Amino acid sequence: MWSSPGRVNLIGEHTDYNDGFVLPLAIPHRTAAAVAPNGEGVLRVTSTFADEPVVVALEDLPTFFPTRRESIVEWARYPIGVAWALHEAAPGAVAAHATGLDIAIASNVPVGAGLSSSAAIEGAVAVALNDLWHLGLDRPALARAGRRAENEAVGAPTGIMDQMASILGAADAAILLDCRSLEVEVVDLGFDAAGLTLLVIDTRVQHSHASGGYGERRASCEAGAAALGVASLRDLGVADLARAGRELDDVTFRRVRHVVTENQRVLDTVRMLRADGPRSIGDLLVASHASMRDDFEISVPELDTAVDAALEAGALGARMTGGGFGGAAIALVDRDRVATVADTVTTAFARSGFAGPTIFAVSAAEGARRES
Numbered sequence: 001m002w003s004s005p006g007r008v009n010l011i012g013e014h015t016d017y018n019d020g021f022v023l024p025l026a027i028p029h030r031t032a033a034a035v036a037p038n039g040e041g042v043l044r045v046t047s048t049f050a051d052e053p054v055v056v057a058l059e060d061l062p063t064f065f066p067t068r069r070e071s072i073v074e075w076a077r078y079p080i081g082v083a084w085a086l087h088e089a090a091p092g093a094v095a096a097h098a099t100g101l102d103i104a105i106a107s108n109v110p111v112g113a114g115l116s117s118s119a120a121i122e123g124a125v126a127v128a129l130n131d132l133w134h135l136g137l138d139r140p141a142l143a144r145a146g147r148r149a150e151n152e153a154v155g156a157p158t159g160i161m162d163q164m165a166s167i168l169g170a171a172d173a174a175i176l177l178d179c180r181s182l183e184v185e186v187v188d189l190g191f192d193a194a195g196l197t198l199l200v201i202d203t204r205v206q207h208s209h210a211s212g213g214y215g216e217r218r219a220s221c222e223a224g225a226a227a228l229g230v231a232s233l234r235d236l237g238v239a240d241l242a243r244a245g246r247e248l249d250d251v252t253f254r255r256v257r258h259v260v261t262e263n264q265r266v267l268d269t270v271r272m273l274r275a276d277g278p279r280s281i282g283d284l285l286v287a288s289h290a291s292m293r294d295d296f297e298i299s300v301p302e303l304d305t306a307v308d309a310a311l312e313a314g315a316l317g318a319r320m321t322g323g324g325f326g327g328a329a330i331a332l333v334d335r336d337r338v339a340t341v342a343d344t345v346t347t348a349f350a351r352s353g354f355a356g357p358t359i360f361a362v363s364a365a366e367g368a369r370r371e372s
C-alpha cells in the first residue's frame with residue numbers, strides 16, 4: 001500500500017504555470033492505493049468512488065492517451081493517465097518491467113474542494129508503480145508524470161504545484177517551489193509552537209479545472225506575457241507593472257498584476273516566516289485574497305464570505321486557496337479563537353443562505369510514501 005496527501009497552498013496562486021513561486025503544504029488527508037500483481041497483463045483499477053472497475057491492457061498503454069481517453073470514465077483517467085505518463089517518461093523501463101496490476105483506491109481527501117484530491121491519487125499511483133515496476137524515477141519526475149496525466153490524460157491545464165506538494169511534502173513545513181527550475185526549499189512553519197492553527201474552510205462549492213475559467217485565466221497570462229515580450233510572467237517584477245498598465249488592456253493588465261504581485265508575496269512570506277515567524281504573515285494572506293478577488297477574479301461569494309468572517313472574528317490572515325471558482329479558504333487563527341472563527345463563518349454562511357461549510361484544522365504532513 002502506498003499513499004499520497006492532499007495539499008493546501010499557503011500562498012502563490014496561479015503562479016505555477018507562469019514559471020513562478022508557490023508555497024504549499026501537504027495535509028494529513030491522504031489517498032491510498034493498494035496494489036497487487038494480477039498476472040493478466042492488464043491494469044484493473046477500482047475506487048471507493050465508483051461501482052465498476054476499469055481495465056486497460058498494458059499493451060494498449062503507450063497509445064492510450066489522448067486517442068482512447070473517451071473510452072474510460074473520467075476518474076480512471078487519473079490513475080491510468082499516470083501509468084501512461086510513466087511509460088512516456090521511462091519507456092524502456094516500463095517495457096522491461098511492467099506487469100499486470102490490480103489497483104484499489106480509497107481516499108479521505110475531499111474531492112473538488114481545492115485540496116487536490118487529483119494530485120493525491122496521481123501521487124499514490126505514481127509512487128506505487130515506480131516501486132513495483134522498478135522504474136527508479138526521482139520524486140520530481142514522478143510529480144511531472146502526475147502533471148502530464150492531469151494535463152494530457154484528463155485535459156485539465158494545471159501547473160506542477162499540486163503534484164510537487166503531494167509527493168514532496170514535509171511535516172511541519174511548507175515547500176517553496178520555484179516552478180521554473182523545480183528547485184525546492186523546505187520552509188519551517190512553526191504554527192503549533194506559535195499557538196496558531198491553520199483552518200481549512202471548505203465552502204462545498206464544487207469546481208472543475210478541466211472546464212471554464214481556469215483555462216481562460218491561463219490564456220490571459222500567456223497573452224500578457226507575449227504582449228510584454230517575456231517568456232513568462234515570472235520574468236516581470238513589480239517595477240514592470242507601470243509599463244504593463246500602459247501596454248495592456250484593462251483585463252489582461254489585472255491578470256498580469258495578480259501574478260506579478262503574487263510571486264512577490266510568496267517570496268515575502270518566506271522571508272517573514274524566517275525573520276519574524278508565522279504571526280507576521282497574516283497581511284500577506286489578506287493581500288493575496290484581495291488580488292484574486294479583484295484582479296484575477298477567481299473568487300466566489302462563498303469564499304469572500306469565509307475570508308471576511310474569519311478576519312472579523314480575529315483570524316490573523318485568510319485567503320481562498322487552490323485554483324478558485326469554489327473550493328476552500330484557509331485562515332490562520334490563534335488556537336484559542338478557533339471555535340469563535342468557526343462559529344462566525346458558519347453563521348455568516350447561514351445568513352447569506354449558503355450551504356453550511358466544512359471547517360477543519362490541518363497540520364503540515366509528510367508527502368508520498370509506502371505504507372506497508
Ligand code: ADP
Nearest residue numbers: 047049074075107111112113114115116117118
Ligand atoms: P481537486 O483536485 O481540487 O479535488 P479536481 O477536479 O482537480 O479537484 O480533481 C477531482 C477529480 O479527481 C475527481 O472528480 C475524480 O475524477 C478524481 N479523483 C480524486 N480522488 C479520487 C478517488 N479517490 N477515486 C477516484 N477518482 C478520484
Ligand code: MG
Nearest residue numbers: 116117118119
Ligand atoms: Mg485537482
